[in-house]
Amino acid sequence: MPGAARPRAAAQGFGVIEATGTTISTGTAEAALCDSGWQEVTVDDCGTPLDVGRTRRLFNRMQREALAVRDGGCMWPECQQAPAFTEAHHIEHWKRDRGRTDLDNGILLCRFHHLLLHNNHWAVRRETDGRFWLTPPSTIDPDRVAIPLESKNLLTRARQRRRGAEAGARTGAIVDTNAGDIPSLMRATRFAGSPG
Numbered sequence: 739m740p741g742a743a744r745p746r747a748a749a750q751g752f753g754v755i756e757a758t759g760t761t762i763s764t765g766t767a768e769a770a771l772c773d774s775g776w777q778e779v780t781v782d783d784c785g786t787p788l789d790v791g792r793t794r795r796l797f798n799r800m801q802r803e804a805l806a807v808r809d810g811g812c813m814w815p816e817c818q819q820a821p822a823f824t825e826a827h828h829i830e831h832w833k834r835d836r837g838r839t840d841l842d843n844g845i846l847l848c849r850f851h852h853l854l855l856h857n858n859h860w861a862v863r864r865e866t867d868g869r870f871w872l873t874p875p876s877t878i879d880p881d882r883v884a885i886p887l888e889s890k891n892l893l894t895r896a897r898q899r900r901r902g903a904e905a906g907a908r909t910g911a912i913v914d915t916n917a918g919d920i921p922s923l924m925r926a927t928r929f930a931g932s933p934g
C-alpha cells in the first residue's frame with residue numbers, strides 16, 4: 739500500500755489508520771497487511787510495548803514481475819485490471835496460516851477484489867498442477883463450489899492449457915509446478931515489450 743498509512747493490527751476486531759484515526763474492518767486491515775510491510779507490536783493492557791516482532795517479508799520486485807507475467811493482472815474472474823493495479827495476496831495468509839512469501843503462495847488481485855476476498859472470506863487454493871481455484875463463502879454459494887481461475891496473460895494461459903492436455907494424456911503422471919517457466923516467460927514478455 740504505497741503512500742498509505744500503516745494500519746495497526748486488528749486483534750480486537752477492527753483496525754485503525756494511524757494517520758487519520760479512521761477505524762477499518764478486520765478484513766480491510768488484513769488486506770493492507772497482506773500487501774505491505776508491517777511490524778507487529780504487542781502491548782500490555784496499558785498499551786506499553788512488550789516486544790517488537792519481525793518485519794514481514796514482502797513479495798519483492800522480481801517476484802512481482804514474475805507474478806505479473808504468470809497472472810497477467812487481477813486473477814478474479816472477468817476482472818481486467820492490469821498487473822500495475824494489482825496487489826500480491828498470500829494464498830496461505832502470512833499471519834493466519836504462517837504462509838510463505840513464495841511465488842506459488844502469491845496471486846495478483848486488484849485492490850477491489852483483494853479487499854472483497856478478505857472482507858467476505860473468499861478463499862484461493864492452488865493445486866499441485868499450478869492451477870488456482872477460488873472458493874466463494876457460504877453466504878454467496880451454500881455449496882461453496884470452487885471457480886477455476888485463469889491467467890490473464892494469453893501466453894501463460896496457452897502454456898497451462900497445453901500442460902493440462904499433456905497431463906491428461908499421461909494418466910497418473912506427476913505434473914511439474916510452473917516455477918521453472920517463469921524466467922523464460924519473463925524474457926519473452928520483455929523482448930515483446932522492449933522498443934527496438
Ligand SMILES: [Zn+2]
Pocket residue numbers: 768769772773826827828852856
Ligand atoms: Zn491478501
Ligand SMILES: [Zn+2]
Pocket residue numbers: 812813814817818819847848849850851
Ligand atoms: Zn480485480
